[in-house]
Amino acid sequence: MVLPHEPEFQQAYDELVSAIQDSTLFEEQPKYKKVIPVVSVPERIIQFRVVWENDKGEAQVNNGYRVQFNSALGPYKGGLRFHPSVNLSILKFLGFEQIFKNALTGLSMGGGKGGSDFNPKDKSDAEIRRFCVSFMRALARYIGQDTDVPAGDIGVGGREVGYLFGAYKQMQNNWSGVLTGKGINWGGSLIRPEATGYGTVYYVEKMIEKATKGKETFKGKKVTISGSGNVAQYAALKVNELGGIVVSLSDSKGSIISKKGITNEQVEAIAKAKLQFKSLEQIIKDEARIFDDSIEYIAGVRPWTKVGQVDVALPCATQNEVSGEEAKALVDAGCKFIAEGSNMGSTKEAIEVFESNRSNDVWYAPGKAANCGGVAVSGLEMAQNSQRVTWSNEEVDSKLKDIMYTCFENCYDTAVKYSTDKNSQGLPSLLKGANIAGFIKVADAMFDQGEVF
Incomplete structure (x- = not known):
């Protein structure tokens, strides 16, 4: 499929198809080839x-x-x-x-x-x-x-x-x-505003645990985050809760870099000001009492090349926000875990850099897996509406965490099962695992319903 007038859709389509073609799925079960032209x-x-x-x-x-x-x-x-x-x-x-x-x-x-x-x-x-x-x-x-x-x-x-x-x-x-x-007092779900950011961090929690065989956690890890909207804010708060150090946030006009770590108080000030559409540059000027000299604002750049040594990168702004050059800079800076809080946050070139470094313990998680926490809690909101009930914070957060942990295990197991190189010493491709696992579930339903035959 070639759609030069629809470059973003073409990129998403190519990612799915190439991930599946570079696996053993079509070889083991050729029937799934029939699904591609229909599902797209x-x-x-x-x-x-x-x-x-x-x-x-x-x-x-x-x-x-x-x-x-x-x-x-x-x-x-x-x-x-x-x-x-x-x-x-x-x-x-x-x-x-x-x-x-x-x-x-x-x-x-x-x-x-x-x-x-x-x-x-x-x-x-x-x-x-x-x-x-x-x-x-x-x-x-x-x-x-x-x-x-x-x-x-x-x-x-x-x-x-x-x-x-x-x-x-x-x-x-x-x-x-x-x-x-929706609003909490008229049918909304608790944890819904937090869900995408929290979910991304829960997913990375499992990446760190699996990659280090349970020896490491978020504690002490430097985390660079892009964006300063809903997803970035709650990802930052959850990283802080788990003992990580958030070293950046950004918006469309520039980035803030922190030497000591962005605090919860600073995140909350940004959240409040963003409701009034203020820029980060304006916010740190208006809130000088909260933002001290340890915070640097850099206009016109994304944070990836400015943060120095980091362990985790969470693109949480918009599509194609990590370029190939920026991906190389992150890998050179020691970044081991990259997970997209945004949809298709990395360019094709950036993904190639991350995937080619899996043998060096660099692990990349695509948005369709790492940021599915938001829509997961939307699904939980639908369930609560159907039952005319409201679940507690603890209930919803527990269900969200379970969904994200299960999603990771599904992506990991699928990546291993359909790998073309069973003897590889590198980390399995979560990019392939996520695409294949999601595709198989949808494809099986389409066969059952006679949409593909």
Whole structure:
């Protein structure tokens, strides 16, 4: 499949296919070849216009999308993204990844993704509310708790989910768990905001334990994190809790590097200011009492080449945020564990660098495995909504940890089982393990349902 007009989707497709082809799966079970051309085409793509009124009373128009990619394992499940960069290629890549990510959680969820090229950053609260109502007016007829359950993503947080849910409820005269990421007091799940960041760290916990045969933990390890949004914030807090040292965070304008480690107080100050769309540069100026001389702000760069010696790297910002050169810099800096809190956080060139260094104990985990904690807790939110119950923090966190530990073991065992080099002394490829494990689960369901024959 060659799609030059859809580079992000092409990259996601190539990653899956090359991971499977470079294994023994097709050799051992040739029937799975038939699934590739079917699973790579969405079941349905919905595109619509969103006309909304700005504060001047003027009509504005944006593009809206929902890619309902695959429902073999359950209702379509995946976030809505409001960002100027949104287009069909990005949403198809995200939806395609979501199919296999959701499969790796072990929960009954298909894959989808949606959003709009609307930019919430420079809009008033009233404009965002009016946009959400107009967006849902077009989307409402295509979603439902047993059909398609969207969630938040970049540009869609608790506020936007609330506006979208309220609009759906009014239009459909129906209170159901049609969106996840809802407010705690009206159907949301505890631990949902924390889930992606926490889940990524839980996954890396198992990587460290397996690679060192239980001799090492996060304690004392230097961890470089990109991003400063929801995923990065909670990943940083969990690393601190486990005794690691967070040496960086970043945003689209630059990075902060810490010699002593970014503290929970600093993370919480960043979280509060990011709700007002402040940059990291502005935050450390405004909060000089909290950010001392041990914090350095570097404009216009990602953290990977600026952090010095590190043990763990967690890309938690957006797609393709680690280049080949940056990957080499991380490996040269002693980084042994790389796990994506973002979707497809590493470029093809970066992945090749990480994978080629597995014999040197460098271990890379793709986003479809390492960041599946967010959608896992969305699935737990759906379960709570269906039962009309609310589980405690401890219950949800325990279930999340179990899902991430099980996901790791599944990826590891699958990588070993279908390795083309059974005698290799290097670490097994979690990239291949994650892609193959997710693919097999979806493919088997598609065979059972007569979608492939």
